[in-house]
Amino acid sequence: MEDLLKFAINTAQDAGANWAEARYASEDVTAFYYDNDIPVSSYYTNDKSIFVRFITGNSMGTVFVSEPTKDKLGIMIKKQVKISKAASRINQEIFKFSDEKAHQKKYSVKEKTKLNSISDEEKSKTVLNLHKTLSKLDSFDSSSIGLTTKFTDKHYLNSDGSNIISKIPEINMNYFFTVKSNGKITQRMNYLAGKGGWETLKNWNLTKNLTSEVKNLTNVLNKGVPAPKGIMDFVVGHEVTGIMVHESVGHPYEADRIMGRESAQAGESFVKTDMIGRRVGSDYVNIVDTPLTSNSAAYYLYDEEGVKARDKILMKNGLINEFLHDRNSASKMGLSSNASSRISDNSKEPLIRMSNTYVLPGKASEASLIKDVKKGIYMKNFMEWNIDDTRYNFKAKGNESYLIENGEITKPVLFPTLEVDTFKMWSSVDGVGNKASFGMVGGPCGKGEPMQGVPTSMGGPSLLLRGIKI
Template sequence: MIDFDRISEVALNQTKSLGATYADLRVVHTRDESIRMKNGIPELIDRSESLGFGIRVIVRGCWGFASSCDLNPENVNRVSQLAVKIALASSKVKKNDLVLSPVEKIVDTYQTPIQIDPFKISLKEKLTYLLSLYDLTKKISGLRSFESFMDFREQKWYFASSGGSKIEQRIIQSGAGISALAMRSHREMGRRSYPNSSGEYQTRGYELIEMLKLEENSERVAEQAKALMDARTCPSGIKTIVLDGAQVSLQVHESIGHPLELDRVFGAEKNFSGTSFATVDRLGKLKYASDMVNVVTDPTYPSGLGTFGYDDEGVKAGKSYLIQNGVLVGYLTSRETASMIGKESNASMRAEDWGDVPIIRMTNTNLLPGKHTLTDLISEVDDGIYMETVSSWSIDDNRESFKMGTEIGWEIKNGKLGEMIKNPTYSGNTTEFWNSCDGICNEKHWKVWGTPNCGKGQPAQNMRVGQGASPCRFRKVKVGE
């Protein structure tokens, strides 16, 4: 049993006595379970746990951070001193004192609402289910492999600050997916995945596995992988494209979410994954997208992978606009960066684990639904391509020029889906592309897609985030090579 009150008392008292004008403590206990199966054979069964704490301080206007896995009060005292020493060393080369935007004192608890605790489901039951998915595809000739997986995470998070906040959270995340590979040679191959190329992740319990209905999609995925070997290649030219929700979610992630991280805008990511074209002088002015495009950051949305009660600065989760009627109106912020533009933080500061310093991360970056049906989007296209399921992505260091690819596509002729297309790709400029959006599907087609592997920072951190999206249509887009 963690004596959180005792640990926080030691850390906050020690840092204050050494001159810290602000301090916070995070204690994080993470439990993971991962299962991977290939062709009916378990390839990975991994269970792990991690427990430790991190301390942030502000001394002489600069940050200091230190962490440890030893929660003994004497060691907490030592690590507190180390955090202060690091801040003092940083203060010798500072340009300006940092300022934090205000935050209310909070004493609260938050827990992911779940129906079935995934850690109470036996390993045998999980393996039996994954094996049954492979059994559904064994009769399909020409398959090189069929893979399936499940991932589960429980993270217990304790936070205390010198401002008087004390918060506890228990976050449960679950994920699963399947993929099939058909192959004659390195030139003749096809891969299909469901629900996406990285599966699907949400803040839910084991009920997510039941909701995904992998067993109802296994044969379809395998048959499509086989069919892709003989599909035509993606044509080159300028066409209208319709993207499925999964691909739109990636487009939101790479060309809206990352560019609007305010630390990136200010140059903190300059030597790793680039900066951003969406500079603060363009706030409220930049026509980022067409009028129908509205994007919010919303860590409160039920079951989103980026859903929580409070971020790692103790800021309460809430929804705020990033793009409204196509215009840039906001950023993802921390308390420090928000103060630099005269705003309050929108709860975007998170660390991967206890040993990592919090940085600005996406939560659920949601493109709000429109009014169309998928049939509407396709029926109004004379010559185009419908593209489905994330496959590849590349974007420049300023988050402007990009090239994306999907696993599969179908030509659109005279408002109807036609011939299958393999390896469809499209490219463009971020603002030109989003301004060409003239159709967004409605709530029936909308969901928050989970991204379990968003990388950022040095040292690198992995974060789990979500993007709400439904299928969208874009005009005059370059496709193919």
């Protein structure tokens, strides 16, 4: 395969590209989707493909070939270099990449129990058994649960001399269920992902956790009181912390978004390139994005441009500290890339993406945060959320939530709304819990044209937010 990748790079350069990369991937996917106890979709795919990207002066081109052969690659690359050169002629700005060290590495994620040692039957039954457990609960109404395993065997080459081989197993699970009780209905949607063997799934404790989620939501339906109105404090659990971080810190710190590359669809950012060091949160807030956490949803050691991965401190004591960069955005700002370039699958161009993004833990226990609230809301998780396309106007609507009165959780509360602007939200943080957890809510993170959904995780500890209007 290396010969074919070298051929692709040489073909692009011979046709006039001044830099090129080529990536082969074998993506082996098995998926089982159940609606209640019915296996509505079971499939596997094994796609083998090559993706080529090249720079032609002032523009950039890409080619994706399934069933790759020299003939097919040669024809498509030459044709696309010609189009990219035509684009290059009408652009004003030279398309640059930051200079980065070339790496020659092989790495893989270890599997205690190999995914391919688990039979299709067992994978399918795992989903079915989860449904069966939930269906024994009186208030449970229906579920849709999907399990996907994927093994990606990737070989990356670029004209700088990088040559990186990776073998990455991963598991993704999404679930959606409906609970009905006391004449009321609520729903829960969640998405889990990790890089590793079958043990990854076991570590999620799905049976215990989903049972607990159904029971807790039933309690909310049975005993929940209407959400109060007024100005009050919020204590948010790690899922809410996670979505706050992901939507209002991770996304707006993506340098391509800040510089307008994604303006048409994914949007831009309230953050501008000159805002490094600007205060956007209280002293308590420190936020990190790292792909280096073993077995995490977004684990990688080298990004999709061959740059060695590292931790990125996005917010330090409430101040903007660093953006997420690829080689193009880094070059524009006179920096080195911090290896934030990712893809959803081999047919897509690399884009700046988050990996595992979280608030660093503080010193307070969650109990002490709650004790510090006279009247407020404890929002453990949420269902509906959104944010505007500059990442300023944020909303999360509580699912499992409780009233806090005089420092104690007193009763469940029905679906309170946290709707607040990003500056107010992070400035109002007056306490940070000492125990961080990660979650992933809603599904893979979307960006790009065509849309790319990549696994990311988000989280941190519980947070105390003061003076939020509800």
